[in-house]
Amino acid sequence: MFDICIVGSGPSAVISAQSFLDKGHNVCLIDVGTENKHKVPFKHFGEQLTPESTFFYPPEDETLTTESGGAQVTKAREHVITNVHKYLKLKSDTFSSFQTLAAGGLSAAWGAACFTYSDEDLKKASIGDLQTHYEAVAKIIGISGPKQSQFCKIENKQRPALLDHNGQSILSQRQKAFKLEQSCMAMLTEPLNGRKSNPYFDMDFYSNFGDSIFRSDSLLKTLIQHHNFTHIQGALVTSFKEIDQHVEVKYLEISSSITNQVIASKLVICAGALNSYRLVANSLKIFNTPNPILCNPYLNIPTIHLPSLGKKGAHLRYSLSQVFGEFHGNTDMTLQFYSYRSLLLSRLIEQTPMPPFFARLFWRSLVESLVIVGAHFADDGKSQRSIQADQEKPEEALPTLQIDYPYPAIDGTFSLIKNLLKLRCMPIGIVKTKMGASIHYAGTIPVSTPNQHPIGMNEQGLVHTTKNVYVFDSSGWTYLPSRGLTFTIMANAHRLSEAL
Numbered sequence: 001m002f003d004i005c006i007v008g009s010g011p012s013a014v015i016s017a018q019s020f021l022d023k024g025h026n027v028c029l030i031d032v033g034t035e036n037k038h039k040v041p042f043k044h045f046g047e048q049l050t051p052e053s054t055f056f057y058p059p060e061d062e063t064l065t066t067e068s069g070g071a072q073v074t075k076a077r078e079h080v081i082t083n084v085h086k087y088l089k090l091k092s093d094t095f096s097s098f099q100t101l102a103a104g105g106l107s108a109a110w111g112a113a114c115f116t117y118s119d120e121d122l123k124k125a126s127i128g129d130l131q132t133h134y135e136a137v138a139k140i141i142g143i144s145g146p147k148q149s150q151f152c153k154i155e156n157k158q159r160p161a162l163l164d165h166n167g168q169s170i171l172s173q174r175q176k177a178f179k180l181e182q183s184c185m186a187m188l189t190e191p192l193n194g195r196k197s198n199p200y201f202d203m204d205f206y207s208n209f210g211d212s213i214f215r216s217d218s219l220l221k222t223l224i225q226h227h228n229f230t231h232i233q234g235a236l237v238t239s240f241k242e243i244d245q246h247v248e249v250k251y252l253e254i255s256s257s258i259t260n261q262v263i264a265s266k267l268v269i270c271a272g273a274l275n276s277y278r279l280v281a282n283s284l285k286i287f288n289t290p291n292p293i294l295c296n297p298y299l300n301i302p303t304i305h306l307p308s309l310g311k312k313g314a315h316l317r318y319s320l321s322q323v324f325g326e327f328h329g330n331t332d333m334t335l336q337f338y339s340y341r342s343l344l345l346s347r348l349i350e351q352t353p354m355p356p357f358f359a360r361l362f363w364r365s366l367v368e369s370l371v372i373v374g375a376h377f378a379d380d381g382k383s384q385r386s387i388q389a390d391q392e393k394p395e396e397a398l399p400t401l402q403i404d405y406p407y408p409a410i411d412g413t414f415s416l417i418k419n420l421l422k423l424r425c426m427p428i429g430i431v432k433t434k435m436g437a438s439i440h441y442a443g444t445i446p447v448s449t450p451n452q453h454p455i456g457m458n459e460q461g462l463v464h465t466t467k468n469v470y471v472f473d474s475s476g477w478t479y480l481p482s483r484g485l486t487f488t489i490m491a492n493a494h495r496l497s498e499a500l
């Protein structure tokens with residue numbers, strides 16, 4: 001029997017596991033943990049472009065579009081979507097989910113942008129004080145960025161990364177509306193725990209050279225070395241059952257389709273807000289009964305940054321967010337600025353109403369000045385939405401999720417466009433993505449009083465009606481700020497694990 005059984009290997013799971021192991025507990029972590037089999041040569045993006053380099057292309061899955069948030073999935077990262085359609089079914093006309101059974105969870109593909117939340121936002125989200133936990137997590141994962149930051153207020157920081165030409169130019173523009181700052185990234189600029197600094201090969205959508213970007217599987221590799229840690233891989237957890245003071249956790253071995261189980265004193269579910277809900281609903285047999293859900297609405301605005309037009313771009317660079325932005329005095333919208341080069345132009349060419357030859361010439365002449373502005377909006381949970389588990393086919397391992405989430409009204413788009421022009425970023429379109437495409441999910445098992453929701457939890461993450469079943473990802477949150485959530489997910493998992 002284990003002291004603690006953890007479900008999942010995403011950011012919340014590995015931080016939780018680390019914290020329990022540090023306290024000497026006997027921990028078992030169960031995940032499907034599909035691994036990345038692609039070996040990408042250690043070379044700069046410019047030297048990779050040969051006809052054999054098929055890993056640059058999108059995988060064959062028509063659900064992965066820019067509108068659905070899947071544009072960052074390349075063949076090199078195909079493992080993030082393996083088995084998802086088979087085991088994590090979701091029905092919706094209004095919500096497009098991004099789920100994974102990969103080792104490291106969604107962090108296998110995340111953009112590594114790190115933000116801290118204000119005290120007010122933490123309170124609205126029903127999360128306790130996190131300052132010491134932000135610092136503890138930063139020491140584990142490694143965050144680089146400006147020492148003085150309004151977006152990521154922590155002491156433990158590595159020196160900022162090299163900004164590319166667009167990032168530098170945007171920060172140098174004179175404008176009054178936004179506060180702008182170099183992005184804080186879970187990306188090393190100095191070695192840490194066997195991981196290396198980013199080589200600036202602009203290959204970060206395809207590979208993770210030296211594990212410079214924090215992806216949870218790199219921490220998992222070090223957890224496995226602890227004598228008090230057991231990793232059950234290739235296993236889909238299907239339900240739990242409490243027996244006296246213990247929890248019986250049932251799982252399906254993916255390779256053999258055999259059902260097995262482990263017993264633990266406490267179960268800590270970290271399956272991500274959508275799948276923690278699915279697992280709890282299935283175990284408590286609460287079907288066809290709606291619960292809340294939170295998700296940031298997201299706009300994707302391709303722009304041409306005029307000062308970079310016709311100029312040669314930076315050779316050495318990383319591919320992820322360069323600059324963070326927010327309007328002064330308004331934290332309901334958070335911006336991230338990216339250069340586009342290394343996500344292949346073929347995706348744009350496909351969508352351009354011109355013959356491919358001309359479309360290619362057109363985009364080639366613009367590529368170094370192409371800046372994508374991602375705008376995330378806060379979710380106060382007030383508009384109509386719901387998540388529920390449907391047990392249409394009881395023979396299936398897990399129930400189908402049904403999510404209804406019409407796009408809520410968002411403010412500030414006009415003002416955003418106007419002020420982007422002042423930054424000399426000329427919008428060439430606005431992609432209003434489907435709800436879900438932000439890939440920021442929370443609030444499916446809210447912190448609440450018993451019976452306030454069909455499924456809820458208390459402030460310690462304990463699921464109501466259970467004695468020893470906890471959820472430590474973002475499922476319990478009651479508000480979702482516009483800033484990226486994952487650094488806070490990890491700090492909160494650290495806080496809850498220490499408390500438990």
Ligand SMILES: Cc1cc2nc3c(=O)[nH]c(=O)nc-3n(C[C@H](O)[C@H](O)[C@H](O)COP(=O)(O)OP(=O)(O)OC[C@H]3O[C@@H](n4cnc5c(N)ncnc54)[C@H](O)[C@@H]3O)c2cc1C
Pocket residue numbers: 007008009010011012013030031032033072098100101102103104105106107109110111112113114235236237238270271272273275276279439440441473474483484485486487489
């Ligand atoms: C392309 C992309 C870009 C992103 N960029 C950013 C960013 O820049 N900044 C930011 O803050 N966030 C970003 N995110 C979001 C971020 O990745 C997630 O918020 C974060 O990974 C959530 O962590 P988690 O621990 O809650 O769950 P997840 O990462 O979702 O992990 C869940 C884990 O549970 C496992 N699991 C699920 N169900 C079961 C089951 N039944 N049995 C066994 N295992 C199960 C999964 O396999 C996985 O290992 C991005 C995500 C993507 C995909």
